[in-house]
Amino acid sequence: xVQLVESGxxxxxxxxxxxxxxxxxxxxxxSYLMHWVRQAPGKGLESLAVIYFNENERYYADSVKGRFSxxxxxxxxxxYLQMNNLEVEDTAVYYCARDPGGTYDYWGQGTLVTVSx
Amino acid sequence: xxxxxxSPLSLPVTLGQPASISCRSSHSLVFSDGNTYLNWFQQRxxxxxxxxxxxxxxxxxxxxxxxxxxxxxxxxxxxISRVEAEDVAVYYCMQGTHWPWTFGQGTKVDIQ
Numbered sequence: 001x002v003q004l005v006e007s008g009x010x011x012x013x014x015x016x017x018x019x020x021x022x023x024x025x026x027x028x029x030x031s032y033l034m035h036w037v038r039q040a041p042g043k044g045l046e047s048l049a050v051i052y053f054n055e056n057e058r059y060y061a062d063s064v065k066g067r068f069s070x071x072x073x074x075x076x077x078x079x080y081l082q083m084n085n086l087e088v089e090d091t092a093v094y095y096c097a098r099d100p101g102g103t104y105d106y107w108g109q110g111t112l113v114t115v116s117x
Numbered sequence: 118x119x120x121x122x123x124s125p126l127s128l129p130v131t132l133g134q135p136a137s138i139s140c141r142s143s144h145s146l147v148f149s150d151g152n153t154y155l156n157w158f159q160q161r162x163x164x165x166x167x168x169x170x171x172x173x174x175x176x177x178x179x180x181x182x183x184x185x186x187x188x189x190x191x192x193x194x195x196x197i198s199r200v201e202a203e204d205v206a207v208y209y210c211m212q213g214t215h216w217p218w219t220f221g222q223g224t225k226v227d228i229q
Binding site (some may be wrong): 095103104109110 | 118148152154156158165166167168171172177209211213214216217218219220221222223
């Protein structure tokens with residue numbers, strides 16, 4: 001069965017960095033676009049970044065462009081999100097999600113990132 | 118960015134009664150391939166979102182048939198024919214046609 005398991009969340013100070021991972025299993029990882037989506041406490045959902053099959057295309061939301069970087073290792077079936085220059089407003093649960101075309105059909109359980117001094 | 122506007126934002130319902138959530142987009146959601154990538158997600162308290170409906174009206178495997186999606190262009194609706202206790206959740210519409218993909222604000226359904 002399809003599984004997405006995020007890790008790497010934690011508490012970081014403003015201006016700090018963090019790298020999230022998403023381990024995928026139960027499907028052919030290299031055949032799918034993959035995304036990161038976040039949800040601030042008590043708020044709605046925000047799509048952050050998408051990466052194509054072979055990292056040849058990556059797109060970002062304006063809120064994270066220039067600070068966050070999405071990448072993948074198809075040999076390890078793992079998706080990453082490098083987050084730099086973190087701001088208090090980046091505090092959220094971060095989900096990875098699978099994209100079969102215009103939708104998210106599977107989500108991970110999420111990992112909490114807290115940016116606080 | 119495409120703005121997705123849901124209404125109502127809060128929906129108290131009586132068990133066994135129908136419920137309807139509207140979702141309007143600021144742009145047409147018809148993609149160049151002819152598909153309309155409008156999705157509905159359910160998020161129960163403390164859980165990850167779960168997809169219910171994709172491409173306007175296609176129900177996911179395992180989703181009860183009391184859930185249905187309809188609409189076209191920029192105007193869409195999620196209907197629950199008879200609300201059950203397990204339907205208490207926040208429901209989001211989301212467009213997957215234009216990047217960045219965007220969600221509605223969410224509609225909180227609870228039992229009155």
